Amino acid sequence: MKNFDTCTAFHTNNGAFLGRLVRLDDVINTIIGKHQYPKDASAVLAESIALSALFSSYLKYEGLFTLQIQTDGAVSLVVVDVTSEGLIRGYARYDENKIEKIRNPNEKYRIQDDEILEAPHYLGGGQLAFTIDQGPDTELYQGIVELKGNTLSEVASKYFEQSEQIETFLQLYLQAPQNEDDNWKAAGLMLQKLPSHGGKEVKSEELDKAWEEAVVFAQSLKKEEIFDNSLSAKDLLNRLYHASDLVITKSKEYNFGCRCSRDKVLSTIRSFPPEEVEALQEQNKITVDCNFCSEKYVFDKGEFSTH
Ligand SMILES: [Zn+2]
Known part of the structure; x- marks a missing residue:
């Protein structure tokens, strides 16, 4: 199994949560390489691709997952789709003048050239929606959340809390190229609390405590670790959950794929x-x-x- 362009599903034996770890490299670079976007728009697209991989891995489907962000901001549209076979593609629409205004809001202040702001700055107000299309004679599944939050991770977490009513930890990570030979990288870690089963073996207070601990460990994961090529998903997850009997249940690979013809x-x-x-x-x-x-x-x- 590759270290990047994969999704790893895991849990721990205490039954507190289910988790997903997504790390993307070649897929993101292939998609960004198909377009000639300013780096701010590429960054929003890259992070949206990581979010799409996380979302789609959580939903069981045979067909097509599509994430669509529509806004009144500098990046006004982002579309990413992920097939159940793990083929990903995506694009964005943006307004170069609006991006420039965000980078340079007034004469006294301009953000550094290598600096990229959090996605909501470029997106402004709008909605994030996703659909699952499983083909003719099936019902289209759709979810929508307002773009409210300081980060794309916050926006997405709100979806799970409001629409699915599942306690969720969701963190996206982004690394822009530092030089010309460098790659874009994006990743995501998601934990979802499992409902307790009426105090059979494990008391619900114990599960609550285990959940809180799991979140604290997840928050301790550093960006340098998640983007470290020499660490496998198993290495990373073992660092976080070795003490609570980590179980890796499955891994999935992603590739770029466009279905146009x-x-x-x-x-x-x-x-x-x-x-x-x-x-x-x-x-x-x-x-x-x-x-x-x-x-x-x-x-x-x-x-x-x-x-
Ligand atoms: Zn195409």
Whole structure:
């Protein structure tokens, strides 16, 4: 198992919680490399990808998980999707002038060039929504939370507390490249408290205490540790939970993957009303760029005209 681009599910034998650890490297860099975003927008996208991996690993599904953040801020849209096979892709929309204003709010103050603010500064107000699509004849599952919080971790934790009513610890980590050869890295750690089962073997006060301890240990994990290439997920989790009988239940790998194709794009164009197809044309050609992977598709009139 690789040390990065994986999700590791774990718990401890005291039955207090279920946990997930996600660490991403190549997947993030491949996705960011497909776009030419300013680093502030790349940072928001990278953190959103780590959050998507965490969210989707917690939900059981066969199909497609999509995270969508829509805002009135400098980064106005983030879309990330994760298939149940672990293929991830994503993109963002942003306003360069608004980003510049955030970096340089007045003449006296400008943030350092290597500094990146927490995601909510770039996002502003709006919503974070996710959907799970398991194909035709299944119900679309959807969750929404307002973008309220100082960090993206806080926003996401609120979702679990409000909508799922599960006590949750959720922390995202981000490392921007320090030089040209360096990579983006993003990671996330999530713990969810398990309900106690009416005082059978373990009293609920003991479980509460075990949960609180688990959170304190999780908070002790440092950014340098989570991004240390030489440490496996097992090494990291053992540092936190060796004293409470750590059990690693499963690991999953992620890869970049875009599902766009020439055929899919063409059938979308053909489904448009004739006047819209007309409006898309330039010199008898239609050019479409995939938002997710920036692949360019060019079609001749003979291909898209249906008559
Ligand atoms: Zn694509």
